[in-house]
Amino acid sequence: MAIRQLSVFLENKKGSLSEITNLLAEAKVDLRSMCIAETSNYGIVRIIANDPAKALEILIASGFAAQIRPVTAFAVPDQPGGLAQVLEILEENGINIEYMYALVTTIADKAYAVMRTDDEEKTEAVLAKNNIELLDEKNV
């Protein structure tokens, strides 16, 4: 069920992000969502794309430290406290979130998010049991 996310380890300096987006553009990889975690020395850019395997191949061939890992994509219940409800479920089940960001999709009228937790399989099982809508790559 989980979707694949591409991450790249980048130098925190001018031009390093565009180097990646240019490479992916040339390879005609379509980017759906992106989030950057940065420190003063480096950045980690996380990307949801239509063809992560191809993107990874290109980046590795160009010498980047990159990886694909599964993340959980889910629909945030569209009401006040919707996200709080999801977080509460995770907390009750002892699941820790490493990071989370909004997922841009073509599906109208709904909010989606992507997260990495310390136990992806359990996360998906717990969310499904609580009727939180999960996305697979076909929906993204």
Added chain:
Amino acid sequence: MENRKYYQPEFETMPVEDIKKLQSEKLIKQVKHVYENVPFYRARMDEKGVKPEDIKGIEDLYKLPFVEKSDLRDNYPYGMLAKPLADCVRIQSTSGTTGKRVIAYYTQYDIDLWEDCCARALVAAGADKEDVVQVSYGYGLFTGGPGLNGGSHKVGCLTLPMSSGNTERQLQFMTDLKATVLCCTPSYAAYLGESLKEMGYTPETIPLKAGIFGAEPWTSENRRQLEATLGIKAYDIYGLTEISGPGVSFECAEQGGMHINEDHFVAEIINPETGEPLPEGEKGELVFTCLDKEAFPMLRYRTRDICVLSRKPCSCGRTFIRMSKPMGRSDDMMIIRGVNVFPSQIEAVLLKEGYTPNYQIKLSRVNNNDTFDVFVELPPEQFDDSVKSISAKEASLRDAMRNMLGIGPAIHLVPPKTITRSEGKAVRIIDERKLHD
């Protein structure tokens, strides 16, 4: 009562001819001692075709083979011992070029001669029985603390064995007990000086009158600042664990180079490329021979320090030859917060921890304290996309470095192929500190 001028005037002011005679007598005995007791020396001398009887005086010193730091590593831990362990009473240790540290052994005689050398340095800096000597060098395997501590006892000073660190306590003892002589690294002295200034002390109200600073390079500008801030006269001291520790040479009030304790150590200057001895006054690598150390006697040990020797008479009355401050190194050793660090040690840790040796060392100085940063390329296969996991890798690498080096650098993992390479070769060390005049 006026302070004494010398600790052991019979040696310190001995006519040069007599010093040379004494050195010759001691060298002949020493060469025989190591040839008979240390298989390493015997093998090296045999290889070179030199027999103990070929050494008839210090004019024959050049015939002996050199000892290098790598020889100490290859003969770790007991290979260089010239006395039975039962006769040894202490070890001290310094960094090796890679994983193994250098262990130096001392008999009681060796400790005594080392402490005598430190006592001479203290007396040269104006210390006597009435003085309170604050020793803020590290105690332990490092020779700084134990050496000056022993010297201070010999002179009869009240000794404050502070060791390094805990600045607040250092300053409290210094001001409450009215320390008159401070022994530490020059950068720590500068740090203590700044702290005293912040507390409202002026050079006139700081009880110190002298400082003995060594274990790391410092410039004449550093000296001027230390003397002005602390209201003291600042003396340089030189030494290395392999030869004994601090006090191999020391400065007198003239502040014109450090007198080498020639009754115990013979200094030579050689061309670091060819090994050929150079005449007095020429710049080259400093080489020491221990004349009467028993347990761990280095003969023609290459220090890798570049300096100049001068036999010009000194107004202090000491006849011992003087060496300049080291002007650099003939290898890539760095001195960081008084600790000797070799790039090869850093490489060894990286390889052991699963990294490639693509790294860069950046040294700088902030508030008189060395900063030590190591940038390491993260191998692509080790990348995991959370900041937490990268921070954890940095922390564990820092711990591994601390275990090897004795000080922990700040580790910065960086993406592959981002460390600057000039002309295809990586620039390993960026040193922004101004260490030499």
